[in-house]
Every structure is written in structure tokens, then in C-alpha cells.
Amino acid sequence: MSFQFDHLVHFVNDPKEAVQLFRQQGVHAVDGGVHENRGTYNGLSYFDLSYIEFLGAYDKKLIEERPNLAYSLIETVVNDAYTEGFARIAIRTTQIEQAAEYFARQGLTVNGPVPLSRRRPDGSVVSWRLLYIGHPDQELPLPFIIQWDESDEERRSDLADRGVIAPHPAGDLSLSFVAFAVKDAESTAAHWAKWLGLKPGEAYVDESLQARCRSLLLPGGNLVFASPIGSGGAVSDVLAARGERAFLAGIAGSSAKGDQKVLGGIYRFLD
Structure with missing residues (x-):
């Protein structure tokens, strides 16, 4: 299997505050949008297609009412008692179904793929699928696997057109x-x-x-x-x-x- 780094999830109390703090450091960051009916929202800072997601909770009751798969990101956040800090990383693939089979053969617990989406501030919707993997003997959470519904080239072009990918004032980061x-x-x-x-x-x-x-x-x-x-x-x-x-x-x-x-x-x- 072939993987690429996709993003780091930084859980924060207020994604808008995180975006402002990054901007003060000369790092381009933007509001991301809302994960509808899931209780979370985010801010984003892109470095080409690798990015940092500032994830926050707008409705903890909604988060905790929804069923969450073992080894999922939300399980990690809830188990951390919504404490600010780095939560998980995601790695990207274009073969998520094959990845599920590959990890099962490795002896890992596999849940998914699960289809998800987010509504952007302009009302458009971006969608993807997630695969959660884990091992009972490992304290450190394994990465979750993501496959976007657009190709890397389509995403890069679209994100640049929207100003999500843009030069960083602090340098070529x-x-x-x-x-x-x-x-x-x-x-x-x-x-x-x-x-x-x-x-x-x-x-x-x-x-x-x-x-x-x-x-x-x-x-x-x-x-x-x-x-x-x-x-x-x-x-x-x-x-x-x-x-x-x-x-x-x-x-x-x-x-x-x-x-x-x-x-x-x-x-x-x-x-």
C-alpha cells in the first residue's frame, strides 16, 4: 500500500482562536466549517496538501449521543475529556477498500470505511471516507486513513481557488x-x-x-x-x-x- 501524510488534528476549545494565533505567527489559516449533525467544527492551515486541522466541539451532547466506532477520532477526543492538544494524524490513500483488507491481514482491528462530509463557510460541501485502525496492545493511537472524493490535483486547484491554500507571510513553509x-x-x-x-x-x-x-x-x-x-x-x-x-x-x-x-x-x- 502507498500512503501520504494528510493532516494533524489539533483539538482546541475555539478553532477561530487557533486560526488567529496562527495568523499572528505569519502562518496562513482559515475557518473550515461545520461537520453537520456530528457536533464538531474546524479551522485549517495548509502546507500544500498536508495540513493542520483545528478541531473544536460546538455540541458535546450531540457528539456523545452519536455512536462512534472503536479507534475513531471522536473516541480519542472524548476519552481525552476534550483537552486541548494534538489528538491524531490522518494518512491519505486512493485505495481505501484495499487498505481495509491490507490492515486486517496485518492483524489490526479495522472499522470502516465511513462516509463523512463538512459544510464550508460558503455553503459548499466537501466529502471523504475514513477508515479507523487499531491494536489492543498499542497505547499510542494509530493514524486513521482518509480517502477524499476528489483527486489530489482537483483538491489542490480547488483549495487554491478558494484561498485555503495560499502563501504564508512567514515564508515558504x-x-x-x-x-x-x-x-x-x-x-x-x-x-x-x-x-x-x-x-x-x-x-x-x-x-x-x-x-x-x-x-x-x-x-x-x-x-x-x-x-x-x-x-x-x-x-x-x-x-x-x-x-x-x-x-x-x-x-x-x-x-x-x-x-x-x-x-x-x-x-x-x-x-
């Missing part, structure tokens, strides 16, 4: 990676590499995080697994407070460098 705090970086990376068919990248120590890291190569945004060295540092803090999860996103091409804490997540701006 791209989503470089998403990092996950885990107890054992090498073991977790090996599992994800096997299940997702990804090639291993660099192994290194990040002194600023006080963590040992292992990367996996994924078009559109690499994955980095970080386990703590000792008892201090951001990775250790995340594990102690919230367990294994995504916690840091790297954005390359910025004129301003360094880590920015934004609504429970960390964004690292790189050269």
Missing part, C-alpha cells in the same frame, strides 16, 4: 514532521513501519527534548517517535501528564525559529 511521545521509540517505530509499510529514517538524540528519536519517512510529513532520556524534558512531561500521543509538529521554511506552545501543542519552526 512546509510541514516537516509530527513527533510522538512514546515509552520506546525504536519498538513503536518498528511496529508502525511494518503496519504502514514505511521506511526508517534517522535515529538521533534531541537534546532540547531530552529524548532519543527515531523517524519514519512519509511523503508530506515524516513521523518521529521520541522516548525520554531520564526524567526531565518535554517528552517525559507529556508521558507523565497524558500518556503516549502526538505532541510536536515541525514546520520548515520559517524566518522565525524556535518552539511555540499553542493551545496544548508545540510547533517547532525550522530553517
Whole structure:
């Protein structure tokens, strides 16, 4: 199977606030729209077709009344008690039915594909299908799989025409990676590499995080697994407070460098 990074879900109390905070950093971001009858809405920041989704809840009662599949994004958000921070990542395919069969053969729990849609601020509707996968022995939630109802070329053209994809004032930005705090970086990376068919990248120590890291190569945004060295540092803090999860996103091409804490997540701006 062939996959590409699609998006990082950053759960926030108010997506409009998140959009404004990103704009203040020189990062283009827009209102996304409403997931009708599902209780959620969002804001978006695109880096070509890789993007960050600022997901918020407008009706928690509606969210919790709806049946949600095991390993779904909403299950993750509810189990996190709607706490701000990075929730999950999605990876993109053009063969979602075959992907469901592929993951079942890998011994993973598979739910879906499920058709979904969102109404944009201008009233138009965008639609896609989602596939949820998981493994009972894994604390870190696996990516969910998305297939859009338009091709990449059609989506890129449409999003650019709508001003959703647009230049970033801070520079020619791209989503470089998403990092996950885990107890054992090498073991977790090996599992994800096997299940997702990804090639291993660099192994290194990040002194600023006080963590040992292992990367996996994924078009559109690499994955980095970080386990703590000792008892201090951001990775250790995340594990102690919230367990294994995504916690840091790297954005390359910025004129301003360094880590920015934004609504429970960390964004690292790189050269």
C-alpha cells in the first residue's frame, strides 16, 4: 500500500482562536466549517496538501449521543475529556477498500470505511471516507486513513481557488514532521513501519527534548517517535501528564525559529 501524510488534528476549545494565533505567527489559516449533525467544527492551515486541522466541539451532547466506532477520532477526543492538544494524524490513500483488507491481514482491528462530509463557510460541501485502525496492545493511537472524493490535483486547484491554500507571510513553509511521545521509540517505530509499510529514517538524540528519536519517512510529513532520556524534558512531561500521543509538529521554511506552545501543542519552526 502507498500512503501520504494528510493532516494533524489539533483539538482546541475555539478553532477561530487557533486560526488567529496562527495568523499572528505569519502562518496562513482559515475557518473550515461545520461537520453537520456530528457536533464538531474546524479551522485549517495548509502546507500544500498536508495540513493542520483545528478541531473544536460546538455540541458535546450531540457528539456523545452519536455512536462512534472503536479507534475513531471522536473516541480519542472524548476519552481525552476534550483537552486541548494534538489528538491524531490522518494518512491519505486512493485505495481505501484495499487498505481495509491490507490492515486486517496485518492483524489490526479495522472499522470502516465511513462516509463523512463538512459544510464550508460558503455553503459548499466537501466529502471523504475514513477508515479507523487499531491494536489492543498499542497505547499510542494509530493514524486513521482518509480517502477524499476528489483527486489530489482537483483538491489542490480547488483549495487554491478558494484561498485555503495560499502563501504564508512567514515564508515558504512546509510541514516537516509530527513527533510522538512514546515509552520506546525504536519498538513503536518498528511496529508502525511494518503496519504502514514505511521506511526508517534517522535515529538521533534531541537534546532540547531530552529524548532519543527515531523517524519514519512519509511523503508530506515524516513521523518521529521520541522516548525520554531520564526524567526531565518535554517528552517525559507529556508521558507523565497524558500518556503516549502526538505532541510536536515541525514546520520548515520559517524566518522565525524556535518552539511555540499553542493551545496544548508545540510547533517547532525550522530553517
